[in-house]
Amino acid sequence: MNTFIENYNYLFEEELLDEILQVGVFKEVSKDDPILGIGEHVKFMPLIISGAIKVLREDEEGEELLLYFLEVGDTCAMTLTCCMGQKKSEIIAVAETNSSIMMIPVKFMSLWMAKYKSWQNFILQSYNNRLVELLEAIDTIAFLKMDERIYKYLKDKAMVNHNDLVTVTHQQIANDLHTSRVVVSRLLKSLENQHVIELQRNAIKVLKL
Structure with missing residues (x-):
């Protein structure tokens, strides 16, 4: 919990940090552990406390393609989209290294968007960061x-x-x-x-x- 506060106190105000610690579910995963699969219902939004997560896309034949990595202070835009739209996951998330994650229940996402400016900024910046990384992934494949x-x-x-x-x-x-x-x-x-x-x-x- 101390590590979480150290890594996120520059992003969120104290009241929001307190709420996250109250409702969040702490989870540790080992390298190569699956975190989210195609077609799964997204019930939590992950905040990376330590380690790294890789996010992949899967085609109809089950072949995978790396999209981007998530590090400390990151969350996944694909997960956010599924959470907000109550859709099933369209990506695969796997632990790149031994990692610790704070899992935020979906119901708090929209509540905090209206309640905390820092949360709103974090979500919007996360969308922007992941969009840039997706464009880089496309450029890498194409060029x-x-x-x-x-x-x-x-x-x-x-x-x-x-x-x-x-x-x-x-x-x-x-x-x-x-x-x-x-x-x-x-x-x-x-x-x-x-x-x-x-x-x-x-x-x-x-x-x-």
């Missing part, structure tokens, strides 16, 4: 070559993990970027030859962030 996408992916993971040694398999990269493991392995070797990464067993060191 970057696959080796550039892989390199950006590794740099993003290194930043949210606060570690230049990224623990990930070639198959996991392929799954997140919606490509094949063979392509990933070939392009990773090319990136290593360019001296921007160093391949290790089930890990990749990012040499230039």
Whole structure:
């Protein structure tokens, strides 16, 4: 709870922090734990206290594509949209690292929008941040070559993990970027030859962030 206050007291006034602590549900998740799946009813809005969450989209064949990462002080615009519209989830959320989350019951979202200016600003800024990240994801797919996408992916993971040694398999990269493991392995070797990464067993060191 102290960590939550430390990470959010610059965003919310004391009265709102008190309400969040009263109604919020504290949850800890381990790396790779599922948090939300396609078609699930969204009953809570997450506030990230520590760690990082990755948000993915799934196609009709069950193939996944990474959209963006959520870090401390973030919430998910997709979740907000589902909460406000009482819709089922259209995204997948998975713990990128061991994480702690404050889960806010949906019914308080609209109540606090009218009651607290800081909450309203937070929600609107969150929408804006996630929109920018979605546009970046679209640009990455549309305009970057696959080796550039892989390199950006590794740099993003290194930043949210606060570690230049990224623990990930070639198959996991392929799954997140919606490509094949063979392509990933070939392009990773090319990136290593360019001296921007160093391949290790089930890990990749990012040499230039």
